[in-house]
Amino acid sequence: MxxxxxxxxxxxxxxxxxxxxxxxxxxxxxxxxxxxxxxxYFQFPTSDFKLFSYLWPEILFVKIMERRVRVxxxxxxxxxLHMGGVRTALFNYLFAKKHGGDFLLRIxxxxxxxxVPGAEDYIIESLKWCGLVPDEGVGFGGEYGPYRQSxxxxxxxxxxxxxxxxxxxxxxxxxxxxxxxxxxEAEANKHVFSYDLHTRxxxxxxxxxxxxxxxxxxxxxxxxxxxxxxxxxxxIIEEDLIRGRVSFNTNQLDDKVLFxxxxxxxxxxxxxxxxxLMKITHVIRGEEWLSSMPLHILLYESLGWSETRxxxxxxxxxxxxxxxxxxxxxxxxxMGFPVFPxxxxxxxxxxxxxxxxxxxxxxxxxxxxxxxxxWNSGTEQEFFSIEELIEAFDLSRVVKSGARFDPEKAKxxxxxxxxxxxxxxxxxxxxxxxxxKGIEVDGNKLEIIxxxxxxRCEFVKDLWSQSHxxxxxxxxxxxxxxxxxxxxxxxxxxxxIATFLETIEEWxxxxxxxxxxxxxxxxxxxxxxxxVPIRLALVGASTGPDLFEILELVGQQECIRRIEIxxxxxx
RNA sequence: GGCCCGUUCGUCUAGGGGUUAGGACGCAAGAUUUUCAUUCUUGUAGCAGGGGUUCGAAUCCCCUACGGGCUACCA
Numbered sequence: 001m002x003x004x005x006x007x008x009x010x011x012x013x014x015x016x017x018x019x020x021x022x023x024x025x026x027x028x029x030x031x032x033x034x035x036x037x038x039x040x041y042f043q044f045p046t047s048d049f050k051l052f053s054y055l056w057p058e059i060l061f062v063k064i065m066e067r068r069v070r071v072x073x074x075x076x077x078x079x080x081l082h083m084g085g086v087r088t089a090l091f092n093y094l095f096a097k098k099h100g101g102d103f104l105l106r107i108x109x110x111x112x113x114x115x116v117p118g119a120e121d122y123i124i125e126s127l128k129w130c131g132l133v134p135d136e137g138v139g140f141g142g143e144y145g146p147y148r149q150s151x152x153x154x155x156x157x158x159x160x161x162x163x164x165x166x167x168x169x170x171x172x173x174x175x176x177x178x179x180x181x182x183x184x185e186a187e188a189n190k191h192v193f194s195y196d197l198h199t200r201x202x203x204x205x206x207x208x209x210x211x212x213x214x215x216x217x218x219x220x221x222x223x224x225x226x227x228x229x230x231x232x233x234x235x236i237i238e239e240d241l242i243r244g245r246v247s248f249n250t251n252q253l254d255d256k257v258l259f260x261x262x263x264x265x266x267x268x269x270x271x272x273x274x275x276x277l278m279k280i281t282h283v284i285r286g287e288e289w290l291s292s293m294p295l296h297i298l299l300y301e302s303l304g305w306s307e308t309r310x311x312x313x314x315x316x317x318x319x320x321x322x323x324x325x326x327x328x329x330x331x332x333x334x335m336g337f338p339v340f341p342x343x344x345x346x347x348x349x350x351x352x353x354x355x356x357x358x359x360x361x362x363x364x365x366x367x368x369x370x371x372x373x374x375w376n377s378g379t380e381q382e383f384f385s386i387e388e389l390i391e392a393f394d395l396s397r398v399v400k401s402g403a404r405f406d407p408e409k410a411k412x413x414x415x416x417x418x419x420x421x422x423x424x425x426x427x428x429x430x431x432x433x434x435x436x437k438g439i440e441v442d443g444n445k446l447e448i449i450x451x452x453x454x455x456r457c458e459f460v461k462d463l464w465s466q467s468h469x470x471x472x473x474x475x476x477x478x479x480x481x482x483x484x485x486x487x488x489x490x491x492x493x494x495x496x497i498a499t500f501l502e503t504i505e506e507w508x509x510x511x512x513x514x515x516x517x518x519x520x521x522x523x524x525x526x527x528x529x530x531x532v533p534i535r536l537a538l539v540g541a542s543t544g545p546d547l548f549e550i551l552e553l554v555g556q557q558e559c560i561r562r563i564e565i566x567x568x569x570x571x
Numbered sequence: 572g573g574c575c576c577g578u579u580c581g582u583c584u585a586g587g588g589g590u591u592a593g594g595a596c597g598c599a600a601g602a603u604u605u606u607c608a609u610u611c612u613u614g615u616a617g618c619a620g621g622g623g624u625u626c627g628a629a630u631c632c633c634c635u636a637c638g639g640g641c642u643a644c645c646a
Contacts, residue, residue, distance in 0.1 A: 074646090075646085076645080076646045078645080078646070108646065109646095110645090110646080111644095111645055111646065113645085114645060114646075172644095176643095176644070179643090179644090183643095190572065191572070191573090192572065192573070192642065194573085194642070223644090225644050227644095240576095243576070243577090246575075246576075247575090248574075248575070249574085252573070252574045252575085252642095253574080253642095254642075256643095257643080257644050259644085260644040261644055262644075264644090266643095266644070266645085266646085267645075267646050271646090286640090287576070287577095287639080287640060287641095288640055288641070288646085289640090289641090289646090290575065290576065290640070290641080291574075291575060291576090291640065291641040291642075292641075293575095294575095314576085314640095316576090316577080316639090317639070317640075319638090319639080321582080322581095324638075324639085325638090325639080326639075326640090372583070372584085372595090373583070374583085374584095376583085376584060376585075378585075379585090379594095380585080380593085380594050380595080382594085382595060382596095399583090399584075400576075400577060400578095401576090401577050401578060401638090401639085402576095402577075402638080402639060402640090403582090403583065403584090404582060404583075405582090405583090406581095406582050406583065406596065406597085408582080408596060408597060409582075409583065409595080409596045409597085411596095412595090412596060412597090413596095415609095419609080453608090454609095455608070455609040455610085456607080456608040456609060457608095466608085481606085485606090526605090527605055528605055531605060531606070532605085532606060535606060535607095536606095539606090539607095541606090541607080542606045542607060543606065543607040543608070544606075544607065544608085545606095545607090545608090546604085546606095547606080
């Protein structure tokens, strides 16, 4: 029975095995594939293929039965969600959906000092706008809750205690002031103070104090933290699904605080405990976490969870369009593009930060742009629907280096999506703006107008600037065009034309064009001399679709009126 | 300072020992449109530097430079 299953698995393997990495020692083959039972990822050395294929089925069988792909997006509610955060959520979402798994939203609010009201709702609303709807999490239900770490507070202590009991962690009583002064001192000597295996024996902790004293300090309620006791001289080697082999030596790592004196766990403990309890199979997060990966691996090991611990992958950061460093709120303000998905009002300063939604981006354009920032399908395809992204997504095709954000390309994506939309749909979105301006238009006519101008727009908000003359007479005329095209006899010619237009009975673009051409021929006037001036009179500038279509849509009497006004004003 | 990660056109990227180094954005030119935009065509521009290994290196190795991350009782 088991054998039969293996046959299927091997078939799957042949189909999906595709990724080859090389590193300094030998070549490895990596396989990742999903089946009805779940997702599996593993590696083996080329030379050992026969041996491995003989040995591995059982291991694989166990893993497959146990693990359904589960990933989480775990932001901290310290402010609006950055577009880099949205991209992290997106990649998690794509990965989950690709492998038929679950995408969870967990709110990491273990730092009460940095809590910003409204941030959590903002995160949820942002994900919804982007279409990245979690299967479980804060605001979405699920069986592994609560999904807000502050509400899980009571659960963490036992794991910290377990670590202490088993010698993986210890109590530390050093005050913030003491540590700060040690840091200052080290800085003065051009060193950096680190609470680690070199210094912990000279500090106030349960490693240096007698058991009695430790007990007494605990009983008198003295403030303490629990620190991880980083083991000595161990090489932690891990295959990051994006970056390949990454290695660390524990001698370089410090004893991180796991449990704070306020009774809350730090990110490291809470993260590992929750990922374990929520059965997370793949941790996909930003590069800023790469350095703490060895700590997390060691935590899984110390807690006895190595067998089921997740795979790690660290996403590159999004960098500023110009200059140094990662993309920040300031860049957006300075260069005029949004950094956040939605408009955000800072609850403290009242300051606004623009959002992609409010700036007129379509969520699908925003997502498409974000997906291509640091990932590509390996083909030349650039436009992807969310379904296509899910189908094509693969962590191994995520680029390792940071990507500079290009606002121009973001606009280009939006333009593309706008052009793809039907005039009807765009007209619907345009209507509220017209109503606001007190303009009433017949739906059919509006759709026709939109169809004429949508290709010249980048955003829905451009619809007005490209079509206002269909609804309202121009209030001014473009100076350059006047200079170039408005000659001494232009006014007179236009009045003659106005009189002629009055005589047209069927006010249709085609008919007008036909009769107009005949009229021009009879007068022996060149088109060039009058076309632009007429356009100027109707539109106010030298832009817009075919002039005869404008004539038709603006209406006979209104056209004549506008020509007369222009002639009067431009005398 | 220490540790870790990275580096192909201005930007996003493909390519992973033999390629005229491919595509996209941007920019420029041309065509179409007697306007402007769209669209189409063409052009523009790149393997960070230095050593190795090799018949042959953008590709593998080492060094340097540069960029980034971390180095909090922040995440």
